Amino acid sequence: MQVLRYTAFTVDPAGGNPAGVVLDATGADDAAMLATAAEIGYSETAFLMPPQEPKEEKEEKGEAEGDSFGIRYFSPLAEVPFCGHATIATAVAHAERHGVGTLRLRTQAGPVTVTTGSTGDGRVVATLVSVAPRSVLIPDRVLAELLAALRWSGDELDPALPPRVAYGGAWHPVIAVTGRERLADLDYDFAALSELMDREGWVTVDLVQRESPTVFHARNPFPPGGVVEDPATGAAAAAFGGYLRELGIVTPPADLTIHQGHDMGRPSTITVRVPEEPGSGIAVSGNAVPL
Template sequence: MDVLRYVAFATDASGGNPAGVVLDASGADEAAMLAVAAEVGYSETAFAVPRPDGGLDVRYFSPLAEVSFCGHATIATAVAHAREHGPGARDFHTRAGLVRVGTSVGADGVITAELVSVPPRSVPPAPDDLPELLAALRWSADELDPALPPRIAYAGAWHPVIAASTRQRLAALDYDMAALGDLMRRRDWTTVDLVWRESETVFHARNPFPPGGVVEDPATGAAAGAFGGYLRELGLVALPAELTIHQGDDMGRPSVLTVGIPADPAEGISVRGAAVPIPD
């Protein structure tokens, strides 16, 4: 398989979240895809198979396991595909469902992709899960933002949303990787979406990903989509809304994700960002 390497949600390869991209994985089985993802070593590698209708069947693998959906690898795959076949709209058929993706080229030549998630939803955490989650994060309940209640949110994959009351709490991330990974595997959570609200529509985020063998994601499109659905469902933002999410700053890999939240609760959440190849 020909593996391309991109960063998503950045216009410079020194930022963003790296992803592996295989534009034609025809004939590859799960074992082969997992082995390639482990060798690439990024938080996810996307494996696409062209469909007769012009869409793509896409599967996503971390170095340790398959995940149902990955936003940054979707953005990277869409941009890589546009570089080879031209920009435009395309349907991605994923384990989570149909994800519509469009690409466009800016005046500077940078290609931007926008995905529209499957319908989002969220549920309250189970009574015992929140104390266990906070203990693994080494956070206390009084460090949370009461205006953004804990919730388990979905837009293709499940992510607990935990809001810090200060930027300093978000910056000081030092969690128990084994304990958090065990809880997340038991609950089928992909990443934990740790957020801090700077203003009505500007947020900062960090996303631990221990089930994938990754300490932290520098940009997490699936979590951004789930977070947009969470805000809409709980009435925490004026609709329609466009959010800016800054992620990766505390890792030295700055990323910017733009999230569109339509007023219609039946519509998916859009997540937009640029992607560029990683130089050899």
């Protein structure tokens, strides 16, 4: 397999979240994909599965050649159902080689559409639309465990952004604090948080702080993937957009900006579009550049 390396949600190779991208993983089994992701060492590597059916059959179905793909995502330790930054990186890498357009991806979480286009400076920007988002309450005992692993206190939480577990293709607890300083000072118990997240089926923890009604700062611990922290998490951004709409915290349609990775030296910018329709997918946009 040819492995490309991109960093997503940035135009600077020194920023964003690095992802491995395999544009043709035909024939690769689970062990090969996991080994490849572990060797690359990024938080996720995406493996694209081009369609194998003949062109004539696709034309009979009214499908354009090569626009529908299977895709799988592996961290260095395990497979994850959906990954936003690796999706953005894959779409940009594909567009740079085959032209901009629309990709229909079959993820383990469900169908995800990604559209690419050229910006005025010649770069490619990609926008994914997530599966239907939703959120659920966090039981008190689980929240207490989570805060203990984070070494955070309940008095530091923002009451306007209540704790929930949010979904936009993968599950992420949303924990909001009032102070930017608290978010910047992240020193969690890796083993305890990893065990809790494995048990609960969470992919990352979405730690957020609201700067203004539409601007947020985020950090995303990712111990189940063997990664201390994600510099940009598109799946969590989609889940967060759905959470904000469901709880009435934003009035859709709304455009949000999420800054992530700044506290770890890899600044990232994620743009989120929250549409009006309840239950509709959340649009997450960003650039990606090769490493």
